[in-house]
Amino acid sequence: MCGRFTLTLTTEALQQTFRDFIFPDGIQPRYNIAPGQPILVIPNDGRKQATHFLWGFIPSWAKDPQRYRFINARAETAWQKPSFRAAFRRRRCLVLADGFYEWKREEGKRARPFYFTMKDRRPFAIAGIWEHWQGADGSEIIGSALLTVSANACVAPIHDRMPLILPPEAYDQWLAPGEQPPERLRPLLQPYPAEAMQCWPVSPEVNSPRVDAPHLIEAVEA
Amino acid sequence: MTPSVAGIVLAAGQAKRMEGRLKQLLPCQGEVLVHRAARVALEAGLTPVWVVVGAEEARVRDALQDLPVQFLSNPHWAEGQSTSVAAAARQLRASQAPAAVFLLADQPFVPPALIQRLIAAWQAHHAAIVAPRIAGQRGNPVLISAEIFPLLETLTGDRGARALFAAHPPLEIPWDDPRARAEIDTPEDYARWCQP
Numbered sequence: 001m002c003g004r005f006t007l008t009l010t011t012e013a014l015q016q017t018f019r020d021f022i023f024p025d026g027i028q029p030r031y032n033i034a035p036g037q038p039i040l041v042i043p044n045d046g047r048k049q050a051t052h053f054l055w056g057f058i059p060s061w062a063k064d065p066q067r068y069r070f071i072n073a074r075a076e077t078a079w080q081k082p083s084f085r086a087a088f089r090r091r092r093c094l095v096l097a098d099g100f101y102e103w104k105r106e107e108g109k110r111a112r113p114f115y116f117t118m119k120d121r122r123p124f125a126i127a128g129i130w131e132h133w134q135g136a137d138g139s140e141i142i143g144s145a146l147l148t149v150s151a152n153a154c155v156a157p158i159h160d161r162m163p164l165i166l167p168p169e170a171y172d173q174w175l176a177p178g179e180q181p182p183e184r185l186r187p188l189l190q191p192y193p194a195e196a197m198q199c200w201p202v203s204p205e206v207n208s209p210r211v212d213a214p215h216l217i218e219a220v221e222a
Numbered sequence: 223m224t225p226s227v228a229g230i231v232l233a234a235g236q237a238k239r240m241e242g243r244l245k246q247l248l249p250c251q252g253e254v255l256v257h258r259a260a261r262v263a264l265e266a267g268l269t270p271v272w273v274v275v276g277a278e279e280a281r282v283r284d285a286l287q288d289l290p291v292q293f294l295s296n297p298h299w300a301e302g303q304s305t306s307v308a309a310a311a312r313q314l315r316a317s318q319a320p321a322a323v324f325l326l327a328d329q330p331f332v333p334p335a336l337i338q339r340l341i342a343a344w345q346a347h348h349a350a351i352v353a354p355r356i357a358g359q360r361g362n363p364v365l366i367s368a369e370i371f372p373l374l375e376t377l378t379g380d381r382g383a384r385a386l387f388a389a390h391p392p393l394e395i396p397w398d399d400p401r402a403r404a405e406i407d408t409p410e411d412y413a414r415w416c417q418p
Contacts, residue, residue, distance in 0.1 A: 027373075028312060034369060036350070036390060038376040052376040054389055065388055139384035209369035210320060 002072055002146050002163040003034050004206060005100035006115075006217060007040060009123060014040075014050075014096065017123050020171075022049045031216045033097075034209035035071045037166040041128060041144060053093070056121060056180075057145035058133040059083045065133055072164050073129060075147040075164050079182035084145070087129040090179050094125035094171060095146055099217060101206055102159040106202040115139040115217050116199040127164040127174055127188070132220035133210045147189070154194035227341050227365070228319040230310045231259045231269030231291070233327040234276030234299035237410050244278050246327045247285055248406070250416035255406060256282055256327045260291050263325055266337035267286040270311060274299075274306040304377045311374035318368075325363045330415070331401040332363060339395050349393035351386075357400040364392065 008029040015023050021042050033039060038052035055068035068082065078084040098121065103111040118124060134203040147164040155162040166174055170188045173180075200219040205211050233256045237245040246256035253261070256273070263271045271291045275282045276299025283293055294313055298305040307324070314322050321344055323337055340352045344365050352365040366374065373386060404415050 026312075028315070028375070030372065037369065037372045051303075054373075056386075056389070066391060135384075135388045137384060137388075138386040141385050141389050143389075210367060212315065212368070212372070213318060 002100055002102070002148055002161070003035065004113075004209075005097045005126075005163070006031050007033065007080055007097050008214070008217070009098060012124065018042075018125075020048055022047075023153065024050060029120060030212060031214055032206055032209060032212045035069070035145075037209070039128075039144060040096045040202075041130070042096070042125075042175060043093045043130060044091065044175045044177050046175075048175070050096070053128075053130055053142045053144040054079065055146075056143045057084070057087070057129065057131055057146075058141060058143040060131055060133055062133065065135065065143075069143065070145045072148045072161075073145045074161075075127070075149045078129065078147060079186070085182075088182060088185070091130045091132075092174050092180075093128045093130050093142065093144060095128040096123060097126055097163075098123040100126075100163055101202070102155060102162070103164065106159045110204070113202050113204060114199045115202045115219075116162075116197055117154060119198050120196075124165050124192075125171065127166050132151050143181075145211065149189060149191045152191040152194035152197070154197040154199060154207070155191075162191060164189060168190070225318065225320055226267070228267070228314060228317070228322040229254065229263035229271035229337075229343070230314070230322050230324045231263055231271065231304060231327055232272040232306050232310075232324060233259070233282055234274045234279075234296045234306045235303060236277035236299075237328070237407070240412070241409060244281065245406060246282055247278075248411075248412060248416065250330050250406070253287045253290045254285050255288060255330050257285055257289070258330045259325050259332075260286055260289050261325045262332055262334055263323070263337070264289060264291070264335035266323070267341075268323055268337065270317075272310060274310055276300070276306065301329075302378075304383070307377060311371040314368070315371045316376075321365055323363050323365045323369045326405070328406045329362055329402075329404065330406065331404050333399075333402060336395075336397055336402055337363060339397070343393055343395050345395055349390040349391045353392035353394055354397045354402065355394040356397045356403040359403065360392070361397075361403045
């Protein structure tokens with residue numbers, strides 16, 4: 001499960017890191033991206049242009065977009081699950097981030113949040129899938145889910161799952177437009193190397209999606 | 223102390239159907255429309271109140287000189303109201319407002335009590351969006367909680383607003399008096415609602 005992440009960069013900084021992609025102006029730093037909010041993505045439409053999707057994958061058959069909203073899809077099974085398999089083959093995206101939160105749950109204690117980033121603090125891309133949902137009144141939502149994999153050695157002490165972070169050399173394949181057979185994509189579904197990552201405990205203020213401020217990612221006493 | 227709910231008065235546009243007159247500055251029962259909207263926001267206790275200005279910005283600012291409101295310029299006002307909403311959302315996020323009530327300058331008969339009902343419902347139910355159901359129809363003003371501000375920043379056009387409500391259905395507060403919904407959109411509306 002990955003339920004919150006960050007993208008604390010502006011358009012200029014993103015453009016410097018992801019030179020192959022084109023970013024809209026005016027991107028503001030985000031310290032607490034929560035389900036139901038916009039996420040910055042590169043869809044596999046061949047244009048390599050960043051846009052915003054809603055975080056929450058709504059299957060096209062859902063009548064009520066409230067009831068069916070998946071924020072994550074397990075990478076091991078997404079390619080065969082009825083809700084996700086068409087999107088896995090045809091509608092993939094990169095979800096841009098520079099950190100994510102996971103909660104350590106211990107019996108009898110309140111879950112404690114930890115913040116994970118790359119040791120070099122560079123932004124990265126999480127594998128996502130997306131779906132176009134259309135309501136009876138003509139409203140349209142493009143919703144997206146983050147794929148998750150088993151935790152690597154960095155994340156495992158806190159939580160047993162983590163987002164599927166793709167290395168830059170995998171971007172082209174994940175973003176290939178049109179239909180891709182799942183067998184070709186499955187080699188990409190690996191936990192990111194633990195050695196490249198770091199984490200620290202942070203304030204439980206991140207629990208509220210209404211709080212979105214730089215102090216959320218600062219380390220607190222364990 | 224918890225920070226208070228902010229007010230946003232959307233007053234940047236230029237109405238096409240008002241025969242070339244700036245709607246925000248039309249007098250309505252002794253007070254120009256934008257002044258009335260801003261005053262109602264203040265009377266309801268919204269703090270701070272931001273007025274988003276664009277078309278004929280200087281005149282609109284002038285009309286509000288006597289009120290303790292702040293201004294937000296939207297140079298992109300001609301591209302539609304979503305640009306004003308996005309500019310307001312950026313400001314709200316920067317000032318860490320916990321929620322905001324969005325008022326339209328052309329709905330002069332929204333009572334302060336209606337705004338206070340929206341705030342009370344938001345406090346009691348932690349809803350992401352609270353809207354009045356005025357005489358059976360969803361209306362304005364709408365209260366938006368802080369977790370929705372990032373979404374407002376990415377909205378474009380009218381379809382964007384519908385997607386917003388589909389993704390985050392508002393908690394609706396019933397309100398009986400249909401005057402709260404009155405909108406000054408045409409010269410006929412103006413004659414009906416504003417002229418003695």
